[in-house]
Each structure stands twice: as C-alpha cells, then as structure tokens.
Amino acid sequence: MRAAEIASCGRPPGVVTGRAEPVPGPGEALVRVHAAPITPLDLLCATGSSYFGAPATPYVPGVQGVGNVSGTPVWFPTSAGMAPGDGSMAEWVLVPAEDVVELPDGAGPFAVAALGLSAVAAHMALTWRGELSPGEQVVVLGAGGVVGQAAVQLARVAGARRVVAAARSAAGRERAARAGADAVVALDTDDVATLADRLSAACDGPVDLVLDPLFGPPAAAAARTLRSSGRLVNLGSSAGETCPLDSSTLRSRSLRVLGYTNNELTREQRAAAVTRIAELAADERLSVAHEVVPLADAPAAWQRQSAGTTTGRIVLSLT
Numbered sequence: 001m002r003a004a005e006i007a008s009c010g011r012p013p014g015v016v017t018g019r020a021e022p023v024p025g026p027g028e029a030l031v032r033v034h035a036a037p038i039t040p041l042d043l044l045c046a047t048g049s050s051y052f053g054a055p056a057t058p059y060v061p062g063v064q065g066v067g068n069v070s071g072t073p074v075w076f077p078t079s080a081g082m083a084p085g086d087g088s089m090a091e092w093v094l095v096p097a098e099d100v101v102e103l104p105d106g107a108g109p110f111a112v113a114a115l116g117l118s119a120v121a122a123h124m125a126l127t128w129r130g131e132l133s134p135g136e137q138v139v140v141l142g143a144g145g146v147v148g149q150a151a152v153q154l155a156r157v158a159g160a161r162r163v164v165a166a167a168r169s170a171a172g173r174e175r176a177a178r179a180g181a182d183a184v185v186a187l188d189t190d191d192v193a194t195l196a197d198r199l200s201a202a203c204d205g206p207v208d209l210v211l212d213p214l215f216g217p218p219a220a221a222a223a224r225t226l227r228s229s230g231r232l233v234n235l236g237s238s239a240g241e242t243c244p245l246d247s248s249t250l251r252s253r254s255l256r257v258l259g260y261t262n263n264e265l266t267r268e269q270r271a272a273a274v275t276r277i278a279e280l281a282a283d284e285r286l287s288v289a290h291e292v293v294p295l296a297d298a299p300a301a302w303q304r305q306s307a308g309t310t311t312g313r314i315v316l317s318l319t
Contacts, residue, residue, distance in 0.1 A: 003090035004298040009048030012302040029097040033067040035113035036088035045081025052082040062088030066109040073103040106282035114290035122151035134159025136208035144172020152179040195221030216240025235260040
C-alpha cells in the first residue's frame with residue numbers, strides 16, 4: 001500500500017509504496033482511509049520535540065482521518081507520533097474498534113476530516129465547558145484558524161445572539177467574516193488596552209463568553225469585555241504561554257477562567273461530538289477553509305502547512 005512516512009524527526013514525510021497492508025487483531029478495525037488532515041499536532045509530534053517524546057521512526061503520521069470499515073463511512077483517531085504505531089496517512093490503518101465513529105449520510109469525507117478534532121474542541125469548549133446559553137454574546141479569538149472558524153458557526157448554532165470574531169492576520173479576519181461573524185476585530189497589536197477598546201466597540205454590551213485559543217495579550221483584552229461572572233475558556237496558547245490578565249479585572253467581575261482540552265473527554269463524549277459535527281457538515285451548516293491534496297504531494301503539502309502558506313487546513317486524499 002501507499003503511505004506518507006516520517007523517516008527521521010524534523011523532516012517532512014516522503015511517500016512510499018510497497019508497505020504491507022496491516023492485519024487486524026482482536027478489538028481492532030481495519031479502516032480504508034479516504035481523507036487524512038495535516039494537523040498542528042501531526043507537525044508537532046514529527047519534530048520530535050513534543051511532550052510525548054520523540055516518536056520511533058519510520059512511522060506513518062496522521063492523528064485522525066475519515067474512511068470506511070466494510071463499506072461503512074467512519075471517522076477515527078490514532079496515536080501516531082504520541083505512541084508506537086502508524087497513523088491515518090496511509091491507504092489502510094488499524095485502530096481500536098471502540099474508537100471508530102460511524103458517520104451520517106451526506107457527510108463529505110474531506111469536509112469532516114478538515115473539521116475533525118478542532119471542531120470537536122470548539123463545540124465542547126463552547127457548550128460543555130463554557131455552558132453557552134441561547135441569547136448570549138460570544139467573542140471568538142483566533143477566529144481565522146480551524147478552531148475559530150468552527151467556533152463562530154457553532155456559537156450561532158447554539159443560539160448566540162451576537163458573535164464577535166478576532167484574528168491577527170488579514171486572511172484570518174477574512175475567513176472569520178466568511179464564517180458568519182457579526183463583527184471582526186484586528187489583533188495586530190499586543191497593547192491590551194487598545195485591543196480591549198476594539199473588542200468592546202464591536203460588542204453589543206458586556207460579553208457572556210470568550211473562546212480563547214490564543215492566550216497572551218488577546219485573552220487579557222477579551223477578559224475586560226466580560227460581564228460580571230462571565231466566562232473565558234482557554235484551549236490554546238498560540239499568542240503566548242503567559243497572559244497579562246490583571247487581578248482587578250478578574251476580581252472586580254468575579255470572572256471564571258476555564259481550561260479545556262480534548263484529552264479530558266470520555267470516548268462517549270468524543271463520539272457524540274464527532275457525530276454532531278458531521279451532522280452539521282452534512283446539513284451545510286458547518287465548514288472550514290481547506291485544501292484537498294493527493295497523497296503523492298504530501299511532502300510539499302506538509303511543508304506548506306507547517307509554514308502557514310495555505311488557504312486552510314490541508315487534507316490528503318488517499319482515494
């Protein structure tokens with residue numbers, strides 16, 4: 001079979017042929033892969049510098065994908081790069097049968113693969129962790145990324161009355177606008193007061209919930225827009241590992257600052273969230289910018305995704 005293979009950490013994968021098709025053992029499902037996204041976690045693990053440690057090479061990357069099991073369309077996760085074993089960027093892969101999630105009719109494999117666990121994070125951070133209620137106002141930071149684009153749409157699906165998006169790049173702000181934000185704010189400075197003024201001007205009164213995949217100055221600024229007892233859910237740190245959130249803002253409004261990670265989800269929670277994401281994608285109520293690239297072009301696609309020179313998330317086609 002064909003596969004993308006990491007031969008050594010720190011280098012993009014090569015495309016190989018002649019790999020043996022895996023044989024399932026007890027409790028394993030053999031998945032015929034159709035779509036495999038190149039995600040930030042894939043890129044991180046392949047550097048060999050992640051907190052999971054350096055993976056044994058060679059290995060097939062790909063922490064999630066979409067395919068079929070005996071003709072049934074499914075989404076599946078893998079532990080490639082985090083534990084021994086191969087991932088989704090191959091024509092066939094073995095996964096624990098209990099991790100496979102059957103997809104609804106009409107859910108396009110590339111659309112679902114592009115959304116994947118990023119959309120699961122957005123959905124669960126908004127609803128389960130952030131307790132979003134209909135009629136509330138939401139600020140989504142980092143709204144140009146996959147998590148942010150999904151969050152803008154999912155907040156609307158959950159009944160938010162107003163969704164204000166914020167992004168650092170012009171391209172990111174354009175993607176946020178296409179996702180349906182009511183207003184879009186530029187995060188092109190680290191001055192907290194300036195960012196807070198911009199966000200407040202774009203909002204219709206105090207904010208109920210901030211979804212934050214950035215941390216750093218943007219999170220500190222967004223916290224200043226929150227109402228008394230408002231919530232900020234953090235699920236990333238791409239703008240900084242620390243945040244200049246001042247004590248007076250936190251205490252004067254009795255704010256709740258909450259952390260979120262997909263790793264805390266039970267298998268059942270994850271499966272339900274994936275199903276919901278796929279249903280919304282099938283109904284054309286949820287999508288994110290993505291490119292579909294053939295497996296043969298995986299090395300160049302990997303480098304472009306790593307450099308951020310893409311029009312969205314790259315999804316490899318293995319059909």
